[in-house]
Amino acid sequence: MSESIEKKWQKSWKENHIFEPSIDGKKFFITVPYPYANGPLHIGHGRAYTYGDVIARFKRMQGYNVLFPMAFHVTGTPILAIADSIKNGNKETIDLYKSYLNLYEDNEERINGIIEGFKDPERIALYFSEKIQRDFETIGYSIDWRKKFHTGETYYNKFVEWQYKKLYEMGYLKKGDYPITFSIVDGNPVGEDDIKDGDTDKVSIIEYIAIKFKFQDGYILAGTLRPETIFGVTNIWVNPEALYFKVRSGSEFYFVSKEAFEKLKYQIYDVEKVEEYRGEFFVNKFAMEPLNGREIPILPARFVDPDNATGFVKSVPAHAPYDYVALRDINFWEGKINPILVINIKGIDGIPAKEFVERNGIKDQMDPALEKLSEEIYRLEYYHGTMGENCGEFSGKLVQDIKDRIKEWIINKGYGIKFYETSRKAVTRSGNKVIVAVVKGQWFLDYSNQEWKKKTHELIDSMEFYPPSFAQQFHDVVDWLRERPCVRKRGLGTKFPFEDGWIIESLSDSTIYTAFYTIIDKIREYNIKPEELDEAVFDYIFNGKYSPGLEKFKEIRNLFEYWYPVDLRVSSLAHLSNHFTFYLFHHAAIFEKKHLPRGIMVLGMLISEGAKMSKSKGNVIPLATIAEKYSADLFRLYIVANADFDTVLDWREVEVKSLEKKLEKFKSIVEDSIGLPFMNELNYMDQYIINIFKVRLKKAYEYMDNYKFRDAMVEIFFNFLNDIKYYEKREGEERRKKIIRNILEDWLKALAPVIPHLCEEYWHRLGHQNFISIEKYPVTEDIDYSIIDSVNYIEEILEDIRNILKVSGIVPKRIYIYTSSERARKLMMIAKEDKSRAFKEAKDKTEISLIKQIISQRLFEKKCPENEEEIIKKSISYMERELNCEILLNSNEDPGKKRAYALPCKPSIFIT
């Protein structure tokens, strides 16, 4: 039922083009990052678009000319990888995609046909783009679909090409070597998604220094993460069981493990195997350390892993527990080796490794506790250690200050080379080994460029962030960001204009595309050919650099000028340290100041039943089923009202159900009033409900204007429903139906940004011909707060009475209420201004105690009605009904001697 209402209005909005703005009036341009079209979206994606849509709708009702566009992202490796996987008949992928297709298709045969088509990556992108659009339409998003495009289109390629030419001219593109995770068998770089357990157990790249120890006619390479301890090396460890190679690199020979040789082939490339040895070959021979030319022995150790770094380990027994224990196991090589202390730490007198090993009772070199000890010593020495006197130019320096300098020094002096290793042993999903390879001639975006950073910082300072605390975080990310590779060998995307064989990487091609929205529809409409979109054309459209012959692009230029910049970009936290920051960098680089982004809203993440959504947990909720299963309006209300935008939102079935009940309640209240006429004769409670509505509406408007939609919904939806409940309790259902008619239009308008379908439906049922979606948001004035205060006052009295009843256990027959005297009120007013003067005014002890109470209870701060007696009179029958007994107000009788205790705002009560 609700779905058909929703469908009806979605269709009607579309047919009437009400979300397709022309360029007229004050504009508001809002965007949400486009989704990656490799499968159906889930409700997490829906959160950002729902927020975007609610804001778009609200801004429209505020009188702005709103543009809310979207497009589809198809560039990158995933879609290609899926197509390949399907082509290769991978069952897992095929089953997954069949399950996706089941969301949209009901014919088995058709599904198989579509899967067959998915061998072509473009078909995947197109299919899901279409379905995502369909899904978005079912949620009622007010998107201007004329602006739709996808990133595989030639138009878009031309645009990105222009962007990269600009960046190149400005010197923001750089070329160099870069280490990446890589699979030898697949011959490809591998990302987190390609690595087994890569999402849960991250693999990072570790930079070792391989120190060159002269051995025979070459060098033994011993990898280390602690090059600063080179001064304390006493020996080298070799695994006697493992296989080692002698390899040639340029004019030098290196000795490394077999595994290390495989890695070097992809890191320094110019290497070839010359000879091979068992590890035991090296045992008890000598090598020469590079600094002072000391001869040091090569000794066997079982802990040496040939598949970690170079397969040789330099031994620093003073600072490395492993080395210390391994040496102790062989009695310090008959006592010929003494640990050399090179780092001093306050509070440790002896040899740190020895102290730690003995204190922890380590038995031998296979003790698992060694790992932790090593870390502990490392941290201590790194942060608190200073280099000893025997460390040349580094003596006396703090370790953390000179560690990087020592690295550089070793490499510059030719004492060692860099060697990259993965942070843990890793294999691809298909089980192939992952190593670190160095890509030669990789192009980067130079985010370390200080001038570029500065521009971006300035941009951040000029922007609004929601929540505001994120401004600082953006500054931090900008400072922290370094060079980022921006091209890849593989994947869909725009060809890199400065070198063949490279594709612009998919996060780097999606940074300023919000500008493209403003013009794409006209480019199509005017049938402009992609090849016409050269540098000069884009320079004119986006930066106003006119050159002859570009007249025909004037209107397109105007379009851009009118809409740009983006007033608000809404997305999730996940985009903060990448997309959002790139978005800022690239805008700061390319566009004029007046066209730089104005605001960013960062949404918290969405979880399902208390847990992060994931396929393995089976708690992924696809957007495709939402409208049918719950209704778009329920979904939208849940998204907006169940959590503040910047916190985690938990999609919980029980909560959804409870919200659904609330929404049903709302529907029945509205429907009850639709056919009724306005009420003209308003009583006390009618005045109350109308005024409390105005208060709610005013607050809701202010909240919405600050994008606090949850708070707005609490006011205008939840709290007001409670107000209605209260009204009904006092005045009855029939009168409620009538009075609600008086505020109905405004109420619907207030809710229209969040639950547009229901509001549109009721709006029309009320006889309106136009669309509520583009009505003006109601403004409120002339609120009578005193009537609201008076109702609160009555409820406070009731609460006091109930409290007394509860404590005393009395079943009331009669309740006496006495309001305060004029005199007491006067004393209160004096006390408000000057407490001591109030005491001076007091005539007797009773008055002094009154004043004390007034002050201690801060009664003068309460919103206290003037005419207490009159107010109680208006509500006395209600109170009697509630309490089920007779109430006597300011009676001449005073059986409890309570009259004298009546305070302003706090009448005294006696119950019998």
Next chain:
RNA sequence: GCAGGGGUAUCCGAGCCUGGUCAAAGGAGCGGGACUUAAGAUCCCGUGUCGUAGGACUACGAGGGUUCAAAUCCCUCCCCCUGCACCA
């Protein structure tokens, strides 16, 4: 490790910026009542402890401090979450 954000009653979750009106919004759950043949739905009341009169006491991760006054401000500690790169 670096950066950011948190720890609030049975649970979820507001409040904290701008100290008092906070025993702390709103849900959920639970208890009692009304309605009903009954269940459900709905509505009302209650839900820290104590209390035969509207009160007192204890409470907002732990511990200190500032203040007439602290969930709110400052310091220290403990714990949790998120991101950390070539991946969209």
